[in-house]
Structure formats: structure tokens, C-alpha cells
Amino acid sequence: xxxxxxxxxxxxxxxxxxxxxxxxxxxxxxxxxxxxxxxxxxxxxxxxxxxxxxxxxxxxxxxxxxxxxxxxxxxxxxxxxxxxxxxxxxxxxxxxxxxxxxxxxxxxxxxxxxxxxxxxxxxxxxxxxxxxxxxxxxxxxxxxxxxxxxxxxxxxxxxxxxxxxxxxxxxxxxxxxxxxxxxxxxxxxxxxxxxxxxxxxxxxxxxxxxxxxxxxxxxxxxxxxxxxx
Numbered sequence: 001x002x003x004x005x006x007x008x009x010x011x012x013x014x015x016x017x018x019x020x021x022x023x024x025x026x027x028x029x030x031x032x033x034x035x036x037x038x039x040x041x042x043x044x045x046x047x048x049x050x051x052x053x054x055x056x057x058x059x060x061x062x063x064x065x066x067x068x069x070x071x072x073x074x075x076x077x078x079x080x081x082x083x084x085x086x087x088x089x090x091x092x093x094x095x096x097x098x099x100x101x102x103x104x105x106x107x108x109x110x111x112x113x114x115x116x117x118x119x120x121x122x123x124x125x126x127x128x129x130x131x132x133x134x135x136x137x138x139x140x141x142x143x144x145x146x147x148x149x150x151x152x153x154x155x156x157x158x159x160x161x162x163x164x165x166x167x168x169x170x171x172x173x174x175x176x177x178x179x180x181x182x183x184x185x186x187x188x189x190x191x192x193x194x195x196x197x198x199x200x201x202x203x204x205x206x207x208x209x210x211x212x213x214x215x216x217x218x219x220x221x222x223x224x225x226x227x228x229x
Contacts, residue, residue, distance in 0.1 A: 009101040042142040045195040048172045056107040184214040193218040
């Protein structure tokens with residue numbers, strides 16, 4: 001994703017986050033956005049979309065709220081996936097209305113023990129134990145303290161291999177799949193001097209055990225975040 005598109009995406013996410021917080025509606029990061037929060041404290045540098053998940057019982061409220069935000073709009077062709085975007089962005093390829101970049105908003109159903117995306121046929125990785133998700137935790141995502149599943153590290157290590165950086169298999173801007181032979185798998189350590197990555201260290205802070213997460217490019221610390229146990 002270019003810096004310009006990433007800036008637009010972050011602006012859109014900030015607006016979404018503020019709106020959901022104002023109306024006390026809960027969401028959490030999923031898919032590549034969840035991995036980005038864990039591994040980069042922000043976007044996966046080469047990613048070109050953003051995914052969040054919300055309770056299906058809130059979909060009508062979410063739709064009504066997002067429709068009322070000046071300068072932004074939401075495309076809700078069905079009740080399973082919404083696309084939220086800035087109205088000044090470019091039209092998505094072959095679309096008369098949807099603009100790119102956008103945030104994908106998925107909705108989940110739940111029972112006593114599990115939650116799963118209504119689009120489980122498309123997002124089969126969004127099938128999670130509720131005890132692994134709630135109560136939600138938070139991690140820095142660029143300049144936003146974003147909600148994430150409670151067992152963020154365990155989920156990321158179960159679903160992904162965080163030490164392996166994998167390029168996109170779908171290009172959102174042009175709407176085409178990338179052939180498997182052009183999808184790169186690289187040890188993330190080879191990219192540490194190029195992109196921001198998060199490094200973790202245990203510490204005692206004011207007599208409390210903590211994990212300090214440092215966001216760094218090479219040896220340069222960009223920011224840090226402490227998690228107390």
C-alpha cells in the first residue's frame with residue numbers, strides 16, 4: 001500500500017473508532033489487522049486493507065451511525081459485510097459507489113462458547129473461542145489504541161506464523177488475485193531494518209511484572225507500550 005492510501009486508511013479507521021466509541025459499540029481487529037497490531041503495532045507495511053469484527057446484533061446501529069458521518073459512507077449490500085470509506089477517495093475498480101481504501105466490517109454470531117463470522121464461508125479463520133476474545137484487550141495500532149482479542153499472541157501464533165512475512169495474495173486496488181508463485185515468504189528478521197516491528201521484553205515496573213513492547217526499525221525505537229500482568 002502506498003503512503004497516501006495508508007494515510008487515507010488510517011484517517012478512515014480513526015473516524016470509525018471514534019464513532020464506535022462514542023456510541024459504546026464494541027469491535028475488535030481481525031485477520032491481517034490483528035496480526036499487524038501484534039507484530040507491527042500498526043499496518044502490515046505491504047497490506048492494503050483493514051478488517052474489524054462486530055456483533056451481528058449491532059449491525060443496524062452500525063449502519064445508521066456510519067451513514068450519518070459527514071464525508072464518509074458505508075456500503076452494505078448485505079448484512080454480513082460492510083465497507084466503510086472516505087467519500088473523497090477514488091472509486092474502487094469496476095464499482096459505481098464503493099471507494100478505496102475501505103475498512104471491511106464483519107459481523108459474528110455466537111453461542112455460549114464460540115463466535116464465528118457470518119461470512120464463515122469466506123473468512124473461516126474468524127471462528128474463535130469467546131474465552132480467547134473477551135474481555136477485549138488493547139494494543140497500539142498506528143495512533144489508535146485499538147481493541148484486540150484477549151489472547152492476541154496465542155491466536156496470532158495459532159492462525160499465522162508471525163516470524164514469517166508473507167506478501168499479499170490479493171490486490172485490493174486492482175481487484176485481482178496474485179498467482180501463488182508470486183507470493184513471497186520471507187523471514188521477518190530480514191526486514192527489521194526496513195519496516196517497523198515489535199520486540200518484547202519482560203520487566204518489573206514499580207514492583208509489577210510487565211511486558212514492554214518496543215516498536216523499532218532496526219535499532220531505532222519508535223514507541224513502546226507496557227502490558228501489566
